[in-house]
């Protein structure tokens with residue numbers, strides 16, 4: 001008898017606790033057939049080693065996800081000619097153009113500024129008082145300001161591109177037409193920004209889009225389409241995931257308040273705590289999509305050339321084959337090779353920037369609000385039902401002396 005095809009996201013999606021469905025698949029059906037929201041049937045791999053293999057093995061392609069008739073996970077069409085829709089060597093060429101900006105040492109120079117910004121946002125929280133929404137006051141504005149500054153996108157336009165980003169990640173079939181319009185508007189917005197930068201290329205600014213515009217003028221192989229894809233890609237990828245993670249980090253720590261108290265008492269644990277929370281928190285209810293370029297057999301399942309394969313990062317992060325007590329939150333976990341930033345050639349370009357944002361925002365909150373608490377049980381906080389999942393709000397009581 002053929003195995004049933006499961007609808008993904010699963011019924012146990014969008015909550016703090018790990019998914020029992022992922023756990024069951026990991027044990028009994030490590031290569032499972034699932035149907036995506038966009039109506040495509042693809043394979044889902046859930047074990048740590050298989051997820052890493054799919055992400056790093058050249059038999060599984062990202063470029064093929066934009067081919068005619070390719071399976072789709074999301075409602076939004078992936079943009080061609082971007083980092084996320086090319087394979088080496090095209091991908092290597094594109095990635096080289098931006099890798100120095102995101103290199104560890106260079107990006108570390110933003111840390112003092114991110115720390116200062118985090119402290120200012122903590123002031124805004126204090127001014128808002130008990131019941132303040134940390135998502136609205138810290139988790140969103142911090143990464144948005146950082147990526148705007150880095151990329152050269154006006155912060156004043158945030159309401160507009162937030163709306164387009166929200167729709168771009170939508171998982172509601174009813175919003176299909178709106179999603180396409182939002183992606184077209186976002187692309188047109190970046191196109192106009194690039195045009196403005198081209199027109200003012202005699203007055204260079206210190207930002208990444210400007211750098212790319214100049215690289216193109218100076219003869220680097222970079223088409224106008226690729227330049228615009230970079231802008232869209234970096235603006236969206238550069239704030240949405242970080243914003244969700246900042247909220248999830250704080251919420252998970254406050255869910256078991258002894259964790260918050262432990263970090264208040266010992267800031268040296270912040271770095272390992274952030275890695276553990278990245279492993280522990282759910283941030284995507286689907287997986288990273290690849291398309292098989294040739295037939296591949298995995299655990300007795302024949303994956304055919306042209307079929308989609310999703311690598312479930314959140315499930316891999318909870319695989320007991322890789323971690324002792326994976327469902328236990330250990331703030332000082334050692335040798336934590338989580339897959340939350342992916343693996344292989346498409347490993348997250350902004351990983352170090354995200355780490356700086358997560359570490360500095362947490363430190364600012366620990367310093368300012370040692371007695372922070374949730375206003376309601378974590379389990380009752382609402383989740384946003386979108387592709388990169390996270391909390392819709394994070395109301396807190398500040399615990400400041402009256």
Ligand code: HEM
Nearest residue numbers: 083084237238241242245288340341342346348349350354
């Ligand atoms: C906690 C926050 C973040 C998480 C969990 C995260 C996660 C990821 C993951 C899992 C991938 C790999 C996707 C795949 O293999 O299909 C990725 C790629 C990427 N991320 Fe992040 N990311 C975060 C923050 C950022 C930030 C702040 C930036 C800012 C620039 C960024 C930019 C990118 C880009 C451009 C790619 C595509 C890289 C490529 O295809 O070569 N991300 N991210």
